[in-house]
Amino acid sequence: MALNHLGMNVMLHTIEVAGIIAFASSGFIEARRKRMDVVGVFTVAFITAFGGGTLRDLLLDRRPLFWVEHQEYPILIFVMALIAIPVLRHLRHAVAENAIVFADALGLGLFSVNGASLASEAEMPMFVCAMMGVITGIFGGVLRDVICNEIPLVFRRSNLYATCAFAGCWVYLLLNQLHVMEIVALLFGTATTFLLRMLAVRFDWKLPA
Amino acid sequence: MALNHLGMNVMLHTIEVAGIIAFASSGFIEARRKRMDVVGVFTVAFITAFGGGTLRDLLLDRRPLFWVEHQEYPILIFVMALIAIPVLRHLRHAVAENAIVFADALGLGLFSVNGASLASEAEMPMFVCAMMGVITGIFGGVLRDVICNEIPLVFRRSNLYATCAFAGCWVYLLLNQLHVMEIVALLFGTATTFLLRMLAVRFDWKLPA
C-alpha cells in the first residue's frame, strides 16, 4: 500500500513535468508571436504552465504549491525562456503553429486528468473532481489570454477544447470507480482528452452556438 | 444556541442558492449576447455566480469552498446551461435586458450581505466585513467582464453599483451591532442594497467623476 502510494506519487510527478514542458512551450511560442521581451516570455510561459495547477491548489488548499516545493520547475522555465527566443527565431511559422496545437493538446490531457486525480485523492465529490480537472487543464491558457488582453479562446465558439478535458476526466473517474489500476485509468483519461482534441482540430468540431 | 446556529446556517444556505440562481441567470444572458457556445455559457455563468464567493472564501481561508461542498450547485448551473440557449432564444431583447438588471440587483443584495455576515462570523474588523461583502457581491461580475475583455462596468462611471452593496453591508453590520435578530438584519441589509440599486438604475444615479 505504501509502495503503491509512492509509485503513484512518482507517476503523478512525471506526468506533471511532461505537462509543464508542453504548456510552457505553447506559452513561449505565443509570447514570441506577441514580440514580448525575455521577462514577458518567461512570465507568459510560467502562467500558462502553472496557472491552472496553482488555481487548483488554491481551491483545494494544497500547500506548498507544486512549483514552490520543486523550485527546479520555475528554474527550468527560466532557463528555457533565455534560450527560447533565439531558438524560436529559426522555426518556421507553420511548424510553430502545429507544435502549439500538439503540445497544447498533450498538456491539456496530462494536466486535466492529473487535476481530477488529485481532487479524487482529496475525496471531493465526482462532479467537482471533473471540474477541478478541467480547471487545471484550461486555466493556464485562460490566464494567458486574459493577460494578453484577448477573450479566452476556450470560451469562444472555437473547436472543442474544455469539452475534451471534461470527457477525459470522466473516463478517468469512471475507470477509477471501477477499481481499474490507477496508471491505466490515468493513461486512458489522458489519451481520451488528447485524441478528442486532435480530432476536433483536424475535423473542425464545434459545439452548437 | 445550537438550534439558533443551525437555523442561521439554513437561512444563509437558502440565501446563497437564491443568489446563485440570480447571478447565474445574468451570466447566461450576458454569455448568450456574446454568442458563446455551451462551454462558454456554462463557464461565464459559473464564474459570475461563484467568482465573488470563491474569492471571499480564499481571502477568509474558508474550506471546503461552498460550491465544492455542495456539488449540486455547479450541477444546477451545468443543467441550466444546457437548457439556457433554447430558452433564451425565445425571450425578447427588452425582457432579457430588464431581467438582467432585476436578477443582478437581487444577487448583489443577497451575496453582499451574506459575505458581510460570513466575515462577521469569522470576527473580522467591521470595515473589512463591509469590504468582504462588497467583494462577494461584485467580483463575480468583475471577473465576468475581465474574461469578456471589457473594463468592469462597476468601475466605470455608471449607475451606483458597488456603493449600493457597501451601504447594504453597513446596514446589516450596524443592525448586527445593535443585536437585532440575524434574519432581520440580513433582510434589511439585502433590501437596502436591492432598492438602492433599482432606484439608481431607474433615476440614473451616478457618483461624481
Place this chain on the structure above:
Amino acid sequence: MALNHLGMNVMLHTIEVAGIIAFASSGFIEARRKRMDVVGVFTVAFITAFGGGTLRDLLLDRRPLFWVEHQEYPILIFVMALIAIPVLRHLRHAVAENAIVFADALGLGLFSVNGASLASEAEMPMFVCAMMGVITGIFGGVLRDVICNEIPLVFRRSNLYATCAFAGCWVYLLLNQLHVMEIVALLFGTATTFLLRMLAVRFDWKLPA
C-alpha cells in the same frame, strides 16, 4: 532573539505602510487619468496597493491577510480616495507623470524586497523567494492593467521593471545568506531595485526583444 524578531516585525510593518502609500498614489493617478468615479478610484488604488501582497499571502498561505489584520490600511486608502479627486485636479500633468514613476519605483523596491523577506522567513527555496518578491512587487500593477483592459506594461517591451525587482531581491537574498544584518540587507535590496528602475526610465533601458 525575541527582541530582534519584534524589531524586524516593526521594520517590515513600516516598509509595508510606505509601500502601500506609494503604490496607492500611483493607482489614484492612473484611475483619475481614466476618469473613473470614486468607487473606481478606490478600487484601482486598493488593487494596485494590495494585489501583489494578497497574491503572495494566498500563495504562501499566510492568514490573516495583512490588510485584513490591519483594517487601518484599507480605511487609509478609502479616505485618500475621497480626497484624491479634488487634489489631483490641481496637479499639473507633468508633475503627475513624474510622481507616478517615482512613487511606483519606490513601491516596487519596498514591496519586492519585503516579499522576498517574508518568503525567506517561511523557509522557501531561494529562487522561489526571489519569485515571491517579484510577484509581490509587480502583481498589483499587473492586476491594475488587466482590470483597465490593457496588456500589463511590465510584460511589454518597455523599460526594465520586473528585472529591477528581481535584481533587488537577489541582492537582499545574498546579503541575507552572508548573515548581514536584516535591516542592512533590506535597505540595500530596496535601493538596488529603486535605483535600477529610475536609471532604466532615465536612460531608456530595455531588454532585447
